[in-house]
Amino acid sequence: MNFQQKPRREKIRMFTRTSFFLLFIFAPFLDIFRYDLTLGHFILFAQPWTLGLESFQQGHGDATSAAITLLTHGFFPVLSFILIIAIIIWKMGRVYCGWLCPHFSIVEIFNDMMLKHLNRVTLWENASKKTRGVLPWLVVFFSCALMAFVWAFSLLSYLLPPKELIPGLLHFELGVGSTRFLIVATTIFTIDFFFTRHLFCKFGCAVGVFQSLIWMANSKAMVVSFDKSRAHSCQSCDRECDRACPMRLHTRSIKRAKFTCTQCGQCLNACDEVQINNPDGKIINWVTNKKAQDVDRNAPEFEKKLLRKYR
Numbered sequence: 001m002n003f004q005q006k007p008r009r010e011k012i013r014m015f016t017r018t019s020f021f022l023l024f025i026f027a028p029f030l031d032i033f034r035y036d037l038t039l040g041h042f043i044l045f046a047q048p049w050t051l052g053l054e055s056f057q058q059g060h061g062d063a064t065s066a067a068i069t070l071l072t073h074g075f076f077p078v079l080s081f082i083l084i085i086a087i088i089i090w091k092m093g094r095v096y097c098g099w100l101c102p103h104f105s106i107v108e109i110f111n112d113m114m115l116k117h118l119n120r121v122t123l124w125e126n127a128s129k130k131t132r133g134v135l136p137w138l139v140v141f142f143s144c145a146l147m148a149f150v151w152a153f154s155l156l157s158y159l160l161p162p163k164e165l166i167p168g169l170l171h172f173e174l175g176v177g178s179t180r181f182l183i184v185a186t187t188i189f190t191i192d193f194f195f196t197r198h199l200f201c202k203f204g205c206a207v208g209v210f211q212s213l214i215w216m217a218n219s220k221a222m223v224v225s226f227d228k229s230r231a232h233s234c235q236s237c238d239r240e241c242d243r244a245c246p247m248r249l250h251t252r253s254i255k256r257a258k259f260t261c262t263q264c265g266q267c268l269n270a271c272d273e274v275q276i277n278n279p280d281g282k283i284i285n286w287v288t289n290k291k292a293q294d295v296d297r298n299a300p301e302f303e304k305k306l307l308r309k310y311r
Contacts, residue, residue, distance in 0.1 A: 006269070007269055009265050009268070009269075010265065013098070013099050013264065013265065016099050016100060017099060017100060017101075017104070017105045020101075020105075021102045024102040024154065025102075025150070025154050028157040028158045028162050029157060029162045031043050031045070031046040032046075033158075034157070035158060035159060036159075036160070036161060037160060038160065051069070051073050051074050086214060089210075089211045089214045089215055090215070090217075090221060091221055091222065091288075092215075092221065092222045092263060093212075093215040093221055093223070093261060093262075093263045094215060094260070094261065094262045094263055095263050096207070097201065097208055097211065097262035097264075098262035098263045098264030098265070099263070099264070101207075103197075103200070103201065103205070104201060104246070106151075106193055107197045107198050107201060107246050108246050108264075109147075110144060110193055110197060111198075111246055113139075113140055114140055117131070117137075118137065118140060121243075121246075121248070122248070140194070141194055144193035144194040145186070145194075147189070148185075148186045148187075148188075148193055149182070149186045149189075151186075151189045152182050152185035152186040153165070153169070153182060155185060156178060156181055156182060160178065198246060198247055201247060201260065201262070202247060202260045212260055216255070216256075216259060219293045219296065220289045220290070220292050220293060221288065221292060222286050222292065223258070223261070223286070223287060223288075223292045223295050224258065224261065224263075224284055224287075225285055225287040225291060225292070225294070225295050226283065226295075230280065230283050231283075233278065233280075233283055234283065236274075237274045240270040240271070240273070241268075241270045241271050241284060242267070244267050244270035245267050246264060246266060249261060251267040251284060252284065254295060255292075255296040256296060263286075267284060268282065268284060268285065268286070271283055271284050
């Protein structure tokens with residue numbers, strides 16, 4: 001499926017995740033956001049962002065004014081941000097993961113690359129056919145290593161002045177601490193991207209688990225729903241929705257089994273393509289409110305029997 005054939009939903013998602021990935025890479029270089037270890041405070045839109053306690057630390061002002069400054073400069077802005085994000089997650093689930101997260105973008109990129117070169121999406125799945133030669137393995141591995149280095153250098157630029165890092169990298173004068181950070185971080189990210197990228201999203205990412213817990217607490221939140229009354233239409237499909245899921249989830253299962261769903265919509269795209277000639281349209285859709293509650297309302301044993309029958 002080329003870009004022109006992709007659903008509008010997927011075109012928007014590609015734009016949002018690409019834009020956020022570029023923002024993640026270039027934000028410190030443009031002084032949009034970073035923490036400068038040499039200065040000891042955050043930089044936000046090229047301006048220093050501190051707790052405003054400098055005068056109090058120098059012996060000026062009283063404890064009351066310092067407490068008010070701490071609340072207005074730190075506590076309330078951070079709390080407001082967390083509440084806004086929590087409300088979005090409560091209603092829509094892990095949309096940050098599926099539509100913005102730079103790591104999830106890498107998951108999808110290397111899923112596609114592995115499928116193309118190694119005939120499997122992850123190393124833990126059986127290949128559709130045997131990979132010939134070592135070259136495809138090297139292409140995937142060194143691509144993961146290169147992206148891992150980009151990530152490691154980007155993270156380092158959030159901590160140290162980027163204008164000093166680039167000349168230091170080009171002239172091999174980064175210093176012992178920075179060099180050690182790059183080696184260790186690149187190694188860790190290479191292992192992550194090549195071996196365990198989607199497993200990290202499922203079990204290792206605190207941000208992802210935090211979103212899942214909030215989403216699961218709301219029975220009316222947006223969720224992918226399977227129209228069981230049309231389950232017979234799945235007989236002509238070889239589980240394309242499950243195969244399309246970057247997180248390797250069973251799309252047609254109950255919500256509790258989709259705890260780590262990122263709302264990326266790849267399963268919907270696959271069903272769209274399979275049912276393109278079906279006048280009733282796709283069999284799985286995003287639903288909210290009462291329809292979302294119905295996704296988990298039926299007995300789990302009934303769900304298992306239904307899925308076994310139509311897989």
